[in-house]
Amino acid sequence: MKFYTSSLRSRIFLSMLLLVVIASILIAVVTVYQYREEAEDYHRDRLERKEENIKQNIDYVLDETTYATETEYIPLIFKEKIYEIKQIHNLELYLYDLEGSLLIKSKASFVKDSIGKCLPAYVLNALDVSPNKHFVEEFHKDGQQYQTSYSYVTDKYFKPLAILNLPYIEDDGFIKKELRESLTRLAVTYLFMIGIAIVLAYFLSKYITRSLNEVSEKITETRLDKRNKKITVSNTPEEISTLVNAYNGMIDELENSAAQLATSEREAAWREMAKQVAHEIKNPLTPMRLTVQSFQRKFDPNDPDINEKLSEYSDTIIQQIDTMSNIASAFSNYAEMPAQKEETLDVVKITKLALDIFNEDYIYFHASVDQIRARFDRAQLIRVVNNLVKNSIQAIDSNNPETPRIDVNVFKDKKDVVITVTDNGVGVDDENRKLIFEPKFTTKSSGMGLGLAMVKNIVEAFKGTISFTSEMGKKTTFTVRFPKKD
Numbered sequence: 001m002k003f004y005t006s007s008l009r010s011r012i013f014l015s016m017l018l019l020v021v022i023a024s025i026l027i028a029v030v031t032v033y034q035y036r037e038e039a040e041d042y043h044r045d046r047l048e049r050k051e052e053n054i055k056q057n058i059d060y061v062l063d064e065t066t067y068a069t070e071t072e073y074i075p076l077i078f079k080e081k082i083y084e085i086k087q088i089h090n091l092e093l094y095l096y097d098l099e100g101s102l103l104i105k106s107k108a109s110f111v112k113d114s115i116g117k118c119l120p121a122y123v124l125n126a127l128d129v130s131p132n133k134h135f136v137e138e139f140h141k142d143g144q145q146y147q148t149s150y151s152y153v154t155d156k157y158f159k160p161l162a163i164l165n166l167p168y169i170e171d172d173g174f175i176k177k178e179l180r181e182s183l184t185r186l187a188v189t190y191l192f193m194i195g196i197a198i199v200l201a202y203f204l205s206k207y208i209t210r211s212l213n214e215v216s217e218k219i220t221e222t223r224l225d226k227r228n229k230k231i232t233v234s235n236t237p238e239e240i241s242t243l244v245n246a247y248n249g250m251i252d253e254l255e256n257s258a259a260q261l262a263t264s265e266r267e268a269a270w271r272e273m274a275k276q277v278a279h280e281i282k283n284p285l286t287p288m289r290l291t292v293q294s295f296q297r298k299f300d301p302n303d304p305d306i307n308e309k310l311s312e313y314s315d316t317i318i319q320q321i322d323t324m325s326n327i328a329s330a331f332s333n334y335a336e337m338p339a340q341k342e343e344t345l346d347v348v349k350i351t352k353l354a355l356d357i358f359n360e361d362y363i364y365f366h367a368s369v370d371q372i373r374a375r376f377d378r379a380q381l382i383r384v385v386n387n388l389v390k391n392s393i394q395a396i397d398s399n400n401p402e403t404p405r406i407d408v409n410v411f412k413d414k415k416d417v418v419i420t421v422t423d424n425g426v427g428v429d430d431e432n433r434k435l436i437f438e439p440k441f442t443t444k445s446s447g448m449g450l451g452l453a454m455v456k457n458i459v460e461a462f463k464g465t466i467s468f469t470s471e472m473g474k475k476t477t478f479t480v481r482f483p484k485k486d
Contacts, residue, residue, distance in 0.1 A: 016201035017194065024190035031182060043147060047136070047168045050091055051149050054166065057085050058153055062161075069155045071097050074162050075104045082106050094165040095153065100124050103162060119163065123150055127163065145169075292317075342462070344485055347372045347381070347417050348410050354385035355408060360393060362404040368411035373485040380458045387455045388421040388478050395425025395476060417484040420477055427472040436468070455480075 061081045067073040074095055078085075086092060086106040094105040100119035126135040127150055135150045146169060153162045300306065348367045355365055389406065396404045401424050409420045428436060437456045459466045464482025 012205035013201045016197050016204070020190065020194050020197045024186070024193070028183060028186060031186065035182070043168070044136075047147055047149055047166065050089055050168070051151065051164075051166055054085060054089050054091070054093060055151070055153065055164065057088065058164070062155060069161060071103075071161050078104050092167055096163040096165065098160055098163065100163070119150075119165070126150070127152070341377050342375045343378060344373055344375055345378055345381070347374050347376070347419070350378060350381050351385050351408065351410050351419060354382040355389065357386070358389060358393075360406070363389065363406045363408065366407060366409045372410060372412055372417050374417045374482065375485055376462055376482065380462075384455050384458055384480060385419070387452065388480070391452060391478075392421055392423035392425060392476070395423055395427070399424070399426040399473065401425075412484060413481070415483060416481045419480040422475055422477040424475045427474060427476050428468070428470040429472055433470075437466070
């Protein structure tokens with residue numbers, strides 16, 4: 001989720017706001033629920049009180065009447081009194097006989113005629129099974145909530161005479177008004193609290209994440225090739241202090257490990273370099289030894305061909321000495337860092353000049369424009385082009401195509417100068433792709449494998465890059481890219 005990937009500061013800020021909003025919603029829901037419960041209790045209690053008062057009034061009328069207290073006389077007893085009771089208690093009332101038929105009513109406007117003349121069977125059954133002989137029904141009519149109660153009217157000997165029905169309208173206008181006012185006050189209060197929460201969340205999250213940001217910046221700046229500074233912070237929580245102490249301890253261990261690693265790498269590099277130098281020197285020494293030994297065995301001052309043999313012997317020795325000299329020069333050139341002497345030069349001109357030393361007629365030069373200016377070292381650029389072309393010539397010799405071809409292209413690409421060298425040589429297989437710029441790597445029977453590694457060092461020293469693409473047995477393209485002069 002996006003929330004979990006956002007910054008800690010944002011999550012703290014949003015969490016506090018969310019907490020306040022959820023709390024306000026829950027309190028509003030609880031308030032509405034509480035008001036509804038209170039409204040139900042209020043209407044139920046109010047109906048019970050009215051019913052009790054009305055029954056007391058009915059009992060008083062029954063005590064004062066001159067009619068016999070029997071069911072059939074109920075309409076006569078309450079002929080006028082029912083309206084007085086209605087006016088006193090402000091509530092309509094209906095009296096039914098024990099079979100559910102209507103005896104007398106104050107007004108029939110709250111219920112339908114079919115219901116008003118006869119009680120439903122379920123009401124009579126509910127009264128019969130009720131332990132207190134009392135039944136309350138709730139219903140809606142014309143968008144209004146009603147309660148209607150049913151109970152028995154008895155004489156002074158508790159003999160049932162009639163069934164009293166009181167329809168009661170649940171008027172929630174006052175309660176709803178109170179609820180609206182309460183919710184309005186809560187809304188204003190929580191809007192104020194949300195404003196305070198926003199301010200507190202902002203400063204709290206800033207305080208909490210300040211130390212973490214400093215730790216993060218230090219960790220980002222941590223490098224193996226330089227001395228890293230420890231973090232010094234004050235007035236931070238215990239958790240942040242623990243993190244800082246762990247980072248500082250890691251810096252100490254990192255420095256120790258880096259020193260040990262550097263020492264180990266230097267020793268390994270010297271060992272590998274010594275092995276490589278020894279191996280390369282042994283190659284020319286062996287034919288030199290054999291030539292000297294052969295010359296010793298066959299040397300005859302009186303031989304008429306002695307001068308020719310001596311010349312052949314000297315040529316062989318000189319050739320091997322030149323090979324050893326080339327070996328020494330190659331290692332010296334690789335070990336020497338590329339010169340940082342930057343000069344403004346014409347890349348097209350220098351590249352063309354570097355190609356002049358080659359006699360192969362299958363080397364073709366192309367330039368998109370006559371002049372491209374860049375900051376580079378003249379000698380190093382010539383070395384880069386020479387090594388790439390030599391590498392292509394050797395790849396072509398290995399592949400031996402019918403029509404050999406090497407294309408050297410120079411062109412501009414946005415803010416860069418690009419030099420490409422493409423040949424139709426043997427290509428680079430998948431196994432060797434990752435190793436091609438490594439020192440000592442070579443697929444040839446002779447050579448030290450330092451040419452492309454040296455080219456990579458030179459290009460990267462001038463903030464450039466080198467890459468290649470290759471198709472086995474078809475072609476290989478090396479691409480050198482470095483910034484041009486604005």
